[in-house]
Amino acid sequence: MVLSIALGALLIDWTEVHRFAGQVEARWARHQVVPSAVPSALADMGRELADAQLPIDNERVEHWMVQFSTTAKLEFEQTLSRAGLYSDMIREKLRARGMPEELVYLAMIESGFLTNARSTVLATGMWQFMDPTARALGLRIDAYVDERRDPVKATDAALVYLSELYQQYGSWYLAAAAYNAGPTRVTLALSRRSVGRAANNGIFHHAAADENLDGQGDEDLYWEIVDHLPKETAQYVPKLLAARYLARYADQFDLDVTLADPYEYDLVWAPGATSLADIGEAMGLPDDRMRELNPQLIRDMTPPGSVYPLRIPVGSAYQAMAALATTESRSRLADD
Numbered sequence: 001m002v003l004s005i006a007l008g009a010l011l012i013d014w015t016e017v018h019r020f021a022g023q024v025e026a027r028w029a030r031h032q033v034v035p036s037a038v039p040s041a042l043a044d045m046g047r048e049l050a051d052a053q054l055p056i057d058n059e060r061v062e063h064w065m066v067q068f069s070t071t072a073k074l075e076f077e078q079t080l081s082r083a084g085l086y087s088d089m090i091r092e093k094l095r096a097r098g099m100p101e102e103l104v105y106l107a108m109i110e111s112g113f114l115t116n117a118r119s120t121v122l123a124t125g126m127w128q129f130m131d132p133t134a135r136a137l138g139l140r141i142d143a144y145v146d147e148r149r150d151p152v153k154a155t156d157a158a159l160v161y162l163s164e165l166y167q168q169y170g171s172w173y174l175a176a177a178a179y180n181a182g183p184t185r186v187t188l189a190l191s192r193r194s195v196g197r198a199a200n201n202g203i204f205h206h207a208a209a210d211e212n213l214d215g216q217g218d219e220d221l222y223w224e225i226v227d228h229l230p231k232e233t234a235q236y237v238p239k240l241l242a243a244r245y246l247a248r249y250a251d252q253f254d255l256d257v258t259l260a261d262p263y264e265y266d267l268v269w270a271p272g273a274t275s276l277a278d279i280g281e282a283m284g285l286p287d288d289r290m291r292e293l294n295p296q297l298i299r300d301m302t303p304p305g306s307v308y309p310l311r312i313p314v315g316s317a318y319q320a321m322a323a324l325a326t327t328e329s330r331s332r333l334a335d336d
Contacts, residue, residue, distance in 0.1 A: 060226075064235070064242035069253045077256050079112040080247055084259030086113055086126070086151050097159055100172055105243045106158075106179065109236060115149045115295040124148040127158040137161055144303035150296035151263060173222035173237050181233040189228035190221075265293050265311040268320045271328060272304040282323035283316060 068076040083104075090104045110128040111117035118124050122131070125148035131141060137157040139147040147153045158179075165175035168183065178186040226234045250257050270279070276290040277300060291300060293311040302308035312320045 060235075060238035061241045061245070064239050065246055068242055068246050069255065073255070075112075076243075076246070079108055080243075080250065080255065080257045082113045082260055083108060083247075084261065085263045086155070087259075088262050089152065090155055093155055093159055097163060099159060099163065099166075102240070102244050103159075103162065103172070103176070105240045105247075106162075106176060107155075108243050109239045110180075115151050115154075125154050126151055127154045129154065129157070133161070142303070144299050144301070145296050146298050147296050149298070153296070171219055171221060173219050176237055176240065177222060177229060177233050180236045181230050185230060185233070186225075189225040192228045193225050264314050266314050266317050266320075267309045268312055268317055268324065269307045270302050270310040270324055272302055272306055272308065274302040274308070274310065274324065274327065276300045278327045279310070279312075279320065279323050282326050283312075283319050285313070289313065 086107065087104055090107060091101045094101050094103055107113055107126050111126045113126060115126050117126065117128065119128060123129060124131075124134075124146065127148070129137075129139065129148045134141060134148050134154075134157065137160060139150075139153060139157050141147065147157075162175050162179055165178045165183065166172060169175055169178065169186065174186055222237060246253055246255065276294060276297060277287075280287065280290040290310075290312075291297075293313070297303075302310060310320075
């Protein structure tokens with residue numbers, strides 16, 4: 001059973017909602033989760049999500065709601081707290097592009113909102129870009145700067161890429177799957193579905209041709225091909241939706257979440273080869289503060305040879321300029 005909400009259209013089978021709520025309550029009781037939160041959350045979900053742009057598949061999402069609120073609860077709480085750093089910035093950019101704000105949770109599933117995340121296959125940053133994809137999207141990667149670790153620039157690149165994938169597939173679910181697994185694997189899964197239909201119908205055609213991209217069918221298509229996707233990707237959208245709903249109902253599920261302060265900064269132009277540690281010390285900042293603001297500077301210094309836009313705490317421009325002058329004077333004295 002699929003409870004679907006898409007493009008502002010609320011499509012609810014309330015008999016199924018109550019039946020499923022009972023099932024979830026029974027299952028979650030075995031995980032020592034407060035049962036009363038489950039049916040009320042599902043009921044509220046149906047009433048409040050008329051404006052949501054992503055539907056849910058209950059059975060798959062339920063599994064990850066259980067995991068995130070029991071076995072992986074502490075990690076989920078920490079990740080959700082860390083979301084405070086970047087959530088507002090990402091949501092603002094999504095709104096500006098007319099994209100679903102729920103896509104903010106892709107960064108949560110990809111990296112836990114960690115700018116220094118690095119996978120076993122060397123995908124890097126909050127949005128987990130591989131080197132070729134990042135370069136193709138205009139991100140700088142060299143010996144001094146890796147903009148995959150820049151939360152602002154990497155977010156811009158990720159939204160461009162997701163928009164391109166949506167244009168290709170006509171579905172945010174399929175776009176998310178292609179973001180995770182790569183377009184080739186999603187297209188292959190669609191082709192396998194088409195072959196299956198051809199065997200049944202005696203006709204071969206691309207699966208997307210069967211779907212109304214302006215309605216619910218395009219999102220249903222994800223669930224039709226999910227068994228043809230890599231295991232990690234098959235869990236990707238359910239994880240996103242589980243995170244989205246638990247975040248909304250954090251209090252009801254007894255999640256201890258204290259949002260981190262938003263990532264905010266001012267800019268100053270710093271000379272090449274400026275040490276983050278030296279500037280931070282001259283400004284009287286905590287040891288890692290400049291590194292936190294400039295995670296893209298992988299050698300903890302601005303790249304040599306030209307000035308660089310350095311991120312500093314909000315309201316500290318004069319202090320930063322004085323610190324830059326001091327450190328530059330020290331550098332000249334050392335050279336002499």
